[in-house]
Amino acid sequence: MAKVREVEYLSIGGGMGSFCWVDTLRIHGVSFKDICVISPNKKPYRQLKLYCDAIGLTKNQRLRSDSGSRPDNFWGFPGYGLSEALDELKNKKFTKAAKLLLQLFFEPFIFGYYSPAAGRVYKALEREAKRIDWEKSLIIGHANNLTKFPDGRFKITYSRDNSIIARVVHLSLGHGKLRKIKSQKSKVKNAYELDNEFLNKIKRKGGTVMVIGRGTAAQKIVERLLDFKKIKVASLHREVESPKDFRGVKQKRFLSWRLQQFNWPRAAFGGGLMHESDSLWSLPSATPDKNWIRKVKNAIKDGRYEITKRPIKANFTIDCSGFGEAARTHEFYSKLIKKYNLPLTPNGSIRTGDAFEIEALCSYKTRVFISGALSGFSGPADSFFGAQFASFKTLENLNVKKMDFIESFEAWCRWLTNKKI
Template identity: 30%
Template sequence: MQIQLTWDDPITEEQQQHQFETPIALGRELAQLPTTNHGQPVSQVVLLDANQKISRFHAWIADQNNQLIIEDRSANGSILNGQKIKGQQHPLQNGDVLQVGSYNITITIPQSLSQATIVDASLSTIAQPRLSTIVAPLTEITSAAEVSAPPPSTIVFHPETDAIETQENLLSPLHRSFFPPPALFAADRVSVSALHASGYPVDEIDYAAIGGGMGSFVWVDTLRIAGVKPEQIAVLSIQEKPYKRYETLLRNCQIPRYKRIRSGSDSCPDNIWGWPGYALRDACRSVSTGQLGAALGFLWQVFSEPVLADTYTPRARDVFDAMDREATRISWDRMWRYGSVRSIRKTEDGRYVIAYSATRPPGAPNYRFLIARYVHLCTGYPALKLLPDLQNYRETTQDLKSVVQGYEPHDHIFEHLEKYGGTVLVRGFGIVGSQILDRVYEARKQNPNITLVHLSRSPKRGNQFGVAKRYVENQWEFQPFNWPKATWGGDMRSRLEASDPLQRRELLESWGGTTTASRGRWRQIVKQGIREGWYILKFGQVEKVERSANGKPITFVRNREYAGFDKIEADFVIDCTGLVSNPRDNPLLNDLITHYNLDLNPQGRLHVENSFEIKKMRNDRARMYAAGIITLGGPYAPVDTFLGLQYAAHRATESLAQFRAPNVHYIEGMRSLWQWFKWAANQAP
């Protein structure tokens, strides 16, 4: 019998969906598997868990007389549909949810779909399942050749403008196919003389930052404070403001400049020292305008969070304004160059060559080469993540208005709801889901005939590590930030750095998960919505999404309570499952990974050293570093936070100082104090 197991990866938040032939063994170590009476091969599902609540051989799923059963063989037991089972056999039905350690696994039995056609005959068109596979984490770092690339997202950032585009509307410029010249970049090391002979302009620089976002900004800021001059640095980016993409994503998910973002007081991209933090700056501004109570409130939040007060968070506009000030101080405009980077190669003389287009669309082609000895990669999220069934709906119907991704522009939804009312189906929790709910609450003040259906595969139980457990209320899992605070600079950070890639995978799976920050006002909105009936929580496995006769998306949800489907017809569906973090979805990184067969960690992200160096890209004295989400699963957990980007920048700069890179000094002692005084006085480093 073939079945399908579905769960969310607690690290990348990507949906994992695999089909297996029974019998199936689940556990932490499956070297000694049980044998079957008929010598059948056993499908293995290896689930890591640093809590060690998953036994080496934890559970057994088998087919007995055409009835699927699960047998728990663990020390701690399993949870089936919310009920604990230990050392027992239980029958399994479609849509059952099995919790093993921190994994919530939804079980689908494709063979019984023929029975479900009694409820809806259209489901008979579902494709047959694939052959069984073995799912097991990679024991160490893995070469690119051993990891297959996942299907690309259909919603990407335009390579020339950085605008959010759908693949069907995005026509890549033809010149991308022949620049750089394939013959020139075919070798592992490119001749510098051949570059000059190509006829394209060739520039040389000491340091090059590729990406130009907030990760590039904090690295360049740290370099400048460490002693590097502006004329030694080049920033290649298609966005002039380092926070442009971030601001766009915030605005699209209903967080305009005046609202507060999910960050802390001391994580300041404009200030590597973290003091004064945003809360103190907020308090000073309030005092200057005579708002003493507000000033005391900000300080109280910082000193009492999160036990006695909600965690302090800064306004988006304050973050961006502070970055503008720091950009002027470090001469960002002198270092920034418009550049759509095509490819990177090592050179024969121990450096790197970067092929890029300096053309601002729709201008004439302007291709160039930049040779640098030290390169920093921080390209950010390459695309928006769209659930497979919603992606299929959009491709089939070409309806890009009724079904949207939470990070796409979708103000039209709330404008429609405010005028006409209606139903919106939200899939995915986390910070985006909470902002959508807040926006619906505001829309209901204009039109109360609005209903929000929130769909999840299974109820939340709260992730646990040791004795610590996240608080869950009304299916929302609360945590001030996206990772426990101890991963930012405490014991968890040290433990992660000291671990090997596989141990890191275990730790991150135990610490990770989708959370949102606790806010008193917002939690009251959830309770009010449930009480008044306009906020509805639903659970189940989505089978497909189809278009109704009147043009609305219908979501078919398998309900484990009975042999059939719930049909949820909504005016709009909003996917809040997040962003794509796989570097292979970025053409530049995919080319680099493939050409140099770069090592990937067990999450399929770039393997980096504790200094965030990509060691396999060393070229004599030349060094390449990476930062941000493309290093997820490495030596630092919250890599895409403000503090995470600053931490990676600091470690990379320390590494450059150790290698005696030009003008790079350690930021410590009197140098650090003197540079802080310069920052406070807004003087150039």
């Protein structure tokens, strides 16, 4: 019989949400011995990197995030942009450093918005993971089930018959199942499952490729396909060229692509839009990338790109419609909802309180929190800054000593000099 371990804090998922939560606890003085993380991955950014690699977003390309949204930096300063500028100065690349500083101080009026390169984000997360002893808290495995004991504690089973007991549980298991269309598997792929074999087949055979969706994944896939020869690309957009969408919200557009730099305004993290995000939830949009727009315009002139309202006959189809947004599409969450009859939001996410706690599972001394995709209190929680925001809010419900200004400054200095906690 496997030994049952007991800890105070347990995070299930092991991705960006888990990392930000554990980082917040460690910075506030919690020992790695009191924390466990159940994850199928050794690195906290592995799933993010897999998705980026699948759609062709390399480590040198820029993510859809801003300078101050740093999951590796609790304080957000210096941001990615300032760090990059300082690195350029160290390398004596003064022109690049000056350009970056101008961009940061005058964005978006000069050189547009700043976004960090994927590789810079991975490297920074690697550094912080070592600093907080991430791997010492890590258990490699898949969580299967959560059971609440009469005394309020929680038992989590994982990887066959293993189990662990915790008083505080944090859930951040990512998205639900990928949306899939029924068709010939050899000719249809989801964007996040793309591999070189499928792309090489497109290159070799040529023809028409239909891309379903209009988010950032679809944007990257279209850009990638337009670099291939003998290929015509068709984007399937059900709604074409309208100044307003079905919510009555006006957006900047290019053809039928909705254009906006970020998914959510900052006010959605704690300002006037914090409780109004349901009406803005999860409508896909692309970034206003001038190079991409130029490439699409040239492809239209050459007859290599079109937008269609209805499915067309295509040699290959790439589905960029993303993941199921309802929590019931996730196996772990689905069992939890059914077992404890958890209330859901109108969009199908698990309903939480203001501190991201699942109130139906909490008791006097125990807590269950949920953040990231499928957490219902705040749509922007599924973002870098959102994961940090959710982690900070959970502290309001925990018996963890809060830092005063001096303690926070000292902790920031330790982060800046990369001193272990």
